[in-house]
Amino acid sequence: MTRVLITGGAKGLGQACVRTALTDGCHVTVLDADANGLTQLPAGVSAIYADLADAAELRSAINRLSASEPFDIVIMNAGINATGPFETLPVERQAKLIAVNLTAPMALTTALIQADKIARDGRLVFVSSLSHFVSYPGASTYAGTKDGLTIFARSLRRPLRRSLGIRVQVVAPGPMDTDHATEHSPSPDDRRARVAPAFVADAIWRNRSGFLIVPGMAANGVSILGRLLPGVAGRIMRRMIFEKLQVRTPVQDTHSAREQSSLHALHPDQFLTEEP
Amino acid sequence: MKRQTANRLLRTYLVTGASSGIGLAVVKQLCAQGHRVIGTGRRSGTSLPVDYPDIDYRAVDLTEAAAIERFIDDQIVGLDRAILCAGAGFYRGIEEECVSDVEHIVSINFTAQIRLAHGLYGKLAARHGRLGLVGSVAHKRAAAMPVYAATKAALDGFGRALALEWQDRVAVRVLHPGPTRTGMAERAGRPADWLTKLMLPPHAVADMVIDGLEADRGYRRTISYGRYLARLPLRAVR
Numbered sequence: 001m002t003r004v005l006i007t008g009g010a011k012g013l014g015q016a017c018v019r020t021a022l023t024d025g026c027h028v029t030v031l032d033a034d035a036n037g038l039t040q041l042p043a044g045v046s047a048i049y050a051d052l053a054d055a056a057e058l059r060s061a062i063n064r065l066s067a068s069e070p071f072d073i074v075i076m077n078a079g080i081n082a083t084g085p086f087e088t089l090p091v092e093r094q095a096k097l098i099a100v101n102l103t104a105p106m107a108l109t110t111a112l113i114q115a116d117k118i119a120r121d122g123r124l125v126f127v128s129s130l131s132h133f134v135s136y137p138g139a140s141t142y143a144g145t146k147d148g149l150t151i152f153a154r155s156l157r158r159p160l161r162r163s164l165g166i167r168v169q170v171v172a173p174g175p176m177d178t179d180h181a182t183e184h185s186p187s188p189d190d191r192r193a194r195v196a197p198a199f200v201a202d203a204i205w206r207n208r209s210g211f212l213i214v215p216g217m218a219a220n221g222v223s224i225l226g227r228l229l230p231g232v233a234g235r236i237m238r239r240m241i242f243e244k245l246q247v248r249t250p251v252q253d254t255h256s257a258r259e260q261s262s263l264h265a266l267h268p269d270q271f272l273t274e275e276p
Numbered sequence: 277m278k279r280q281t282a283n284r285l286l287r288t289y290l291v292t293g294a295s296s297g298i299g300l301a302v303v304k305q306l307c308a309q310g311h312r313v314i315g316t317g318r319r320s321g322t323s324l325p326v327d328y329p330d331i332d333y334r335a336v337d338l339t340e341a342a343a344i345e346r347f348i349d350d351q352i353v354g355l356d357r358a359i360l361c362a363g364a365g366f367y368r369g370i371e372e373e374c375v376s377d378v379e380h381i382v383s384i385n386f387t388a389q390i391r392l393a394h395g396l397y398g399k400l401a402a403r404h405g406r407l408g409l410v411g412s413v414a415h416k417r418a419a420a421m422p423v424y425a426a427t428k429a430a431l432d433g434f435g436r437a438l439a440l441e442w443q444d445r446v447a448v449r450v451l452h453p454g455p456t457r458t459g460m461a462e463r464a465g466r467p468a469d470w471l472t473k474l475m476l477p478p479h480a481v482a483d484m485v486i487d488g489l490e491a492d493r494g495y496r497r498t499i500s501y502g503r504y505l506a507r508l509p510l511r512a513v514r
């Protein structure tokens with residue numbers, strides 16, 4: 001039976017991945033900081049509780065994983081966001097964001113590889129963000145963590161393929177229709193313009209070989225714009241996100257495991273591409 | 277170097293990583309230009325090189341949040357420029373990596389820069405200042421040091437977004453040096469070889485970091501060998 005590990009699997013995109021994996025007949029392990037969410041997982045799913053921002057809990061999660069059977073698919077999905085003008089966001093919140101979004105997936109990867117817990121021909125998938133291509137003023141630290149994670153994956157790609165036969169992949173979703181995504185959006189009424197997490201989960205499932213997965217035609221168009229005209233993309237993001245966030249009052253933060261880019265004006269579609 | 281003093285504004289600079297390598301070279305250059313420099317490094321003032329310039333130097337461990345706060349509150353009054361050079365890395369693949377080193381490298385290369393940028397914002401904004409983040413060409417990828425590459429990419433992505441946020445208040449520039457002859461590569465675990473001799477000289481990188489921070493546009497600048505060679509005739513003329 002295919003064994004799957006999903007971090008942040010209690011809600012949002014992680015939860016959608018859990019469902020897709022179960023439909024495919026896999027055995028699923030979920031690691032999450034949402035104790036309540038973990039009790040509501042479908043039957044047969046193994047749960048590991050850990051707040052990845054906590055160094056001691058990260059270590060106990062690593063110990064649990066090191067004692068388990070190897071995984072065929074690992075999805076590093078857990079991530080949090082904090083939006084607002086950088087200087088007004090409490091710095092401890094940003095440090096926590098770095099711990100969860102960047103330090104934890106790199107530490108978990110290190111531990112899994114060293115304990116030989118990713119099967120040969122297995123997949124190691126990192127959930128990044130469309131912000132990698134267009135920047136994300138109004139979530140500067142978040143944008144940094146997602147770029148860091150993407151380049152970590154890029155750096156591992158060849159060595160892990162050669163030495164261990166593991167396929168490293170990055171998924172860069174645009175805005176998704178997850179429960180709390182609206183918290184980070186400058187205009188919370190735009191849910192229809194977002195892709196369903198199940199659509200992104202399906203894209204991850206079907207795309208077994210390419211390095212970069214950008215689900216949906218809108219997200220693809222945005223990623224191409226960002227690559228061809230980074231300056232223009234940055235200015236658009238500033239206008240669409242940052243300037244609107246500046247007028248919104250209190251600072252927001254969430255602990256769940258999902259993506260919250262806010263390219264809300266664009267319309268998602270059913271396509272999927274990978275880097276050549 | 278001194279020739280520029282007359283026609284340049286004298287400013288107050290903060291330089292981190294001022295005890296070694298690129299940061300040290302930046303300090304020397306700035307002092308020669310007559311600027312006021314506040315420098316920090318991890319080592320104590322007594323362990324600095326004997327010819328260390330006469331500046332206000334403080335030992336601060338930038339992986340300690342409280343130490344950063346204390347330092348900014350106590351030491352920084354007016355500030356025009358901050359050049360954040362402190363950083364470290366290990367030259368090793370993921371098979372040889374260890375969890376506590378991952379935490380440490382993220383902490384010094386990324387989290388510390390976020391804390392400094394956050395703490396220095398008010399002081400820099402008050403003087404329409406500039407923030408320079410020293411990255412690395414590894415920000416594009418580095419199979420031989422994935423964790424280091426990730427932290428430098430994170431710094432680049434952070435700087436890109438922050439430059440857009442602060443565009444009319446504080447200029448943000450990310451400066452990415454190529455391999456530089458500071459001994460960092462050896463400390464990172466890469467044995468010295470013939471390539472070491474070909475690395476960029478720290479004083480040239482320091483020049484380009486200081487100039488790059490003043491660039492009018494573009495948040496990112498790569499300090500490459502090509503750029504170094506192109507500047508050589510310029511140096512000779514000056």
Ligand SMILES: NC(=O)c1ccc[n+]([C@@H]2O[C@H](COP(=O)([O-])OP(=O)(O)OC[C@H]3O[C@@H](n4cnc5c(N)ncnc54)[C@H](OP(=O)(O)O)[C@@H]3O)[C@@H](O)[C@H]2O)c1
Binds near residue numbers: 296364412
């Ligand atoms: N050398 C290269 O080839 C190269 C290439 C590209 C980018 N870079 C980047 O350029 C920057 C400077 O590199 P370098 O070659 O000059 O390295 P270096 O000679 O090793 O200097 C590193 C500096 O960072 C300080 N530092 C390290 N950990 C610290 C901590 N926890 N708290 C406070 N300060 C700390 C060190 O202080 P102490 O020495 O007092 O401990 C030292 O001043 C780094 O960000 C590096 O990543 C270097």
